[in-house]
Amino acid sequence: MQKFLVRRFFISIITVLIVSVIIFIMSRAAGDPRAMLLDDYSTMEDWDRMGAALGLDKPYYQQYGIFIKDALKGEFGQSIKQGRPAMHIVIERLPATLQLAAASFALSLLIGVPLGILAAVKRGTMIDLFGRGVALVGQSAPPFWLGIMLMFFFSVHLGWVPPFGRDDPKGIILPAITLGWFYAAANLRLIRSAMLDVLDSEYIKLARAKGVSSQSVIVKHALRNAIIPALTFAGVTLGALVTGSLVVETVFAWPGLGKLAVDALFALDYAVLQAVVIVFTLLYVAASFTVDVLYAFIDPRIRYT
Amino acid sequence: MANQDFADVLVAGRPRLISLPGVWRAIRTWPIIPVFLLSLVVISGVAAPWIAPHDPDRGILQERNLPPFWSGDETTFKTVAETVGLEVQGKFIALRLARQIDPQAAVGDSIEVVIRPAGSTKYLLGTDQLGRDLLSRVIYGARISLIVALITLVVGGVIGVTLGLMAGWYGGWTDEIIMRLVDVMLSLPLILVALVLVVALGQSFSVIVTVLCLFIWPRFARQVRGEVLTLKTKDYVALAKVSGASTPRILLIHIFPGTINTLIVVATLQVGIVILLESVLSFLGAGVPPPTAAWGSMVADGRDRLAGFWWIATFPGLAIMLTVMSLNLFGDWLRDKLDPRLRQMR
Numbered sequence: 001m002q003k004f005l006v007r008r009f010f011i012s013i014i015t016v017l018i019v020s021v022i023i024f025i026m027s028r029a030a031g032d033p034r035a036m037l038l039d040d041y042s043t044m045e046d047w048d049r050m051g052a053a054l055g056l057d058k059p060y061y062q063q064y065g066i067f068i069k070d071a072l073k074g075e076f077g078q079s080i081k082q083g084r085p086a087m088h089i090v091i092e093r094l095p096a097t098l099q100l101a102a103a104s105f106a107l108s109l110l111i112g113v114p115l116g117i118l119a120a121v122k123r124g125t126m127i128d129l130f131g132r133g134v135a136l137v138g139q140s141a142p143p144f145w146l147g148i149m150l151m152f153f154f155s156v157h158l159g160w161v162p163p164f165g166r167d168d169p170k171g172i173i174l175p176a177i178t179l180g181w182f183y184a185a186a187n188l189r190l191i192r193s194a195m196l197d198v199l200d201s202e203y204i205k206l207a208r209a210k211g212v213s214s215q216s217v218i219v220k221h222a223l224r225n226a227i228i229p230a231l232t233f234a235g236v237t238l239g240a241l242v243t244g245s246l247v248v249e250t251v252f253a254w255p256g257l258g259k260l261a262v263d264a265l266f267a268l269d270y271a272v273l274q275a276v277v278i279v280f281t282l283l284y285v286a287a288s289f290t291v292d293v294l295y296a297f298i299d300p301r302i303r304y305t
Numbered sequence: 306m307a308n309q310d311f312a313d314v315l316v317a318g319r320p321r322l323i324s325l326p327g328v329w330r331a332i333r334t335w336p337i338i339p340v341f342l343l344s345l346v347v348i349s350g351v352a353a354p355w356i357a358p359h360d361p362d363r364g365i366l367q368e369r370n371l372p373p374f375w376s377g378d379e380t381t382f383k384t385v386a387e388t389v390g391l392e393v394q395g396k397f398i399a400l401r402l403a404r405q406i407d408p409q410a411a412v413g414d415s416i417e418v419v420i421r422p423a424g425s426t427k428y429l430l431g432t433d434q435l436g437r438d439l440l441s442r443v444i445y446g447a448r449i450s451l452i453v454a455l456i457t458l459v460v461g462g463v464i465g466v467t468l469g470l471m472a473g474w475y476g477g478w479t480d481e482i483i484m485r486l487v488d489v490m491l492s493l494p495l496i497l498v499a500l501v502l503v504v505a506l507g508q509s510f511s512v513i514v515t516v517l518c519l520f521i522w523p524r525f526a527r528q529v530r531g532e533v534l535t536l537k538t539k540d541y542v543a544l545a546k547v548s549g550a551s552t553p554r555i556l557l558i559h560i561f562p563g564t565i566n567t568l569i570v571v572a573t574l575q576v577g578i579v580i581l582l583e584s585v586l587s588f589l590g591a592g593v594p595p596p597t598a599a600w601g602s603m604v605a606d607g608r609d610r611l612a613g614f615w616w617i618a619t620f621p622g623l624a625i626m627l628t629v630m631s632l633n634l635f636g637d638w639l640r641d642k643l644d645p646r647l648r649q650m651r
Binding site: 011014015018019022023025026136137139140141142143144145148149151152156246247250251261262265266268270273277280281284 | 494498500502585604611621625626629630
């Protein structure tokens with residue numbers, strides 16, 4: 001178990017390092033900041049002096065070291081758009097993203113799990129067909145398009161919910177559905193196929209033969225085993241939800257990290273972009289690390305693969 | 306008499322070639338609809354220049370924002386007035402213009418005015434904000450999606466399969482390094498990395514394909530490695546080794562064919578995800594650069610004009626959804642046929 005933990009932790013560190021290298025290369029490929037900071041009357045000496053002050057005269061590996069040191073302190077420089085430290089802006093936006101992720105996560109479980117169980121228990125009926133339809137749409141529709149269509153129908157056409165923003169509490173409904181649908185679909189499929197396998201097994205037949213009530217068989221005997229794959233997946237989605245917010249927040253103008261990242265990208269606000277990417281990566285890596293560890297506790301077979 | 310009854314039963318029971326329950330059963334057992342839709346996409350992609358009724362990138366501004374052919378005129382009632390200021394144009398109409406519609410119009414009348422012309426069969430799915438034919442753009446969009454998916458699949462697939470074969474065959478350190486790399490790749494937040502790369506390297510076709518290859522190879526590598534681990538214990542592999550076959554030969558001729566079934570299934574299911582990812586990148590403005598018609602960027606184009614011109618965003622998105630849906634259904638069917646062991650995947 002310890003070996004597994006160490007190895008898994010090691011992978012997480014490497015992932016973060018790779019992302020940091022990509023960001024570093026990006027910031028250097030984007031051009032020399034001196035070209036923007038110095039005016040037309042500067043001399044060659046000014047150029048060199050500024051280079052020394054910013055650490056640009058050192059070789060790249062040393063520059064990377066400085067970059068990492070600053071990053072560890074949470075210093076990514078000033079946002080050129082807002083003139084404030086990039087990290088402050090990122091921290092401000094974090095709650096909105098977490099709120100949306102939590103709502104979608106809850107929704108994906110609330111829809112996916114019961115519908116998956118029903119679809120398996122009532123296999124071949126209209127409920128099953130409906131459940132599979134929901135899953136198919138969720139897995140096939142591009143999230144941005146789904147969001148736009150939901151917005152068109154429920155906000156523009158029916159006027160039930162605000163089309164964008166976070167001011168109205170009802171505003172979270174459509175983004176959460178858009179983001180949650182894909183994962184609800186995945187949960188539904190996983191639960192359904194796991195339930196079908198379990199319901200077919202010997203011990204369920206035995207329980208039924210003993211005269212255990214149908215409800216009790218489903219809840220006590222079948223569901224307990226069927227829920228394991230869905231639980232793992234639920235954890236994996238926690239990380240993926242963060243990335244999914246990039247698209248959904250852009251569509252619904254939700255003031256979270258995802259929208260911030262896309263805005264910074266098009267404003268060429270590198271400081272903010274670097275900070276967002278690092279925070280996103282940390283969230284993502286932390287989520288998948290936690291899940292893997294949790295799962296290794298639940299199911300010992302995992303540790304040896 | 307009894308014989309007669311029997312004959313009647315026989316006649317009545319003769320199966321008809323096409324019956325409703327029969328068609329339903331066929332649709333449920335064979336992936337008829339998905340395969341039909343997929344062939345439509347492939348034909349559109351391959352033969353786009355010959356099928357598309359118009360140039361996808363050149364628009365006629367006078368004919369912009371036209372609705373699909375089945376929608377009629379959109380009209381509204383306006384009050385006729387002597388003169389109309391710019392700010393009240395929505396409610397009033399000048400007498401001179403009203404007379405052109407109805408010669409009897411007088412000041413104060415309410416008159417029905419066409420504010421958006423009906424669609425025509427010249428543009429079956431309507432036109433976008435630059436007067437470009439939507440149908441032609443959707444057809445050319447299939448081409449972009451197909452090319453991206455194909456290159457990604459071939460390049461990513463070859464890299465993934467090669468590394469997977471090596472990891473499974475050599476084991477030990479080779480396996481360790483390759484599989485850790487796979488783990489790292491799978492835990493990268495991909496869309497984010499793609500956006501950053503696009504900023505650093507500029508928006509281009511090759512950047513997209515590179516990013517998608519990075520996404521897809523670990524999935525192939527992991528699957529193939531698992532297959533190799535079971536295949537390499539087989540007797541015929543040991544026999545080949547004894548008879549002096551070289552390692553590349555064993556891998557290519559004895560091991561690789563055993564993984565093909567799995568590969569086909571993985572590929573079909575991953576293509577859908579690749580197409581979805583490409584459309585997400587295009588939508589965010591980090592995909593294939595404009596004005597090339599990519600489905601994702603077409604949806605982005607129509608996004609701000611949803612209220613008046615719903616068709617611009619709807620049809621390209623529908624194309625993505627139907628394509629991915631068909632791939633998923635076809636992949637599921639293929640998996641059940643070729644490789645039932647994979648049923649728990651995804």
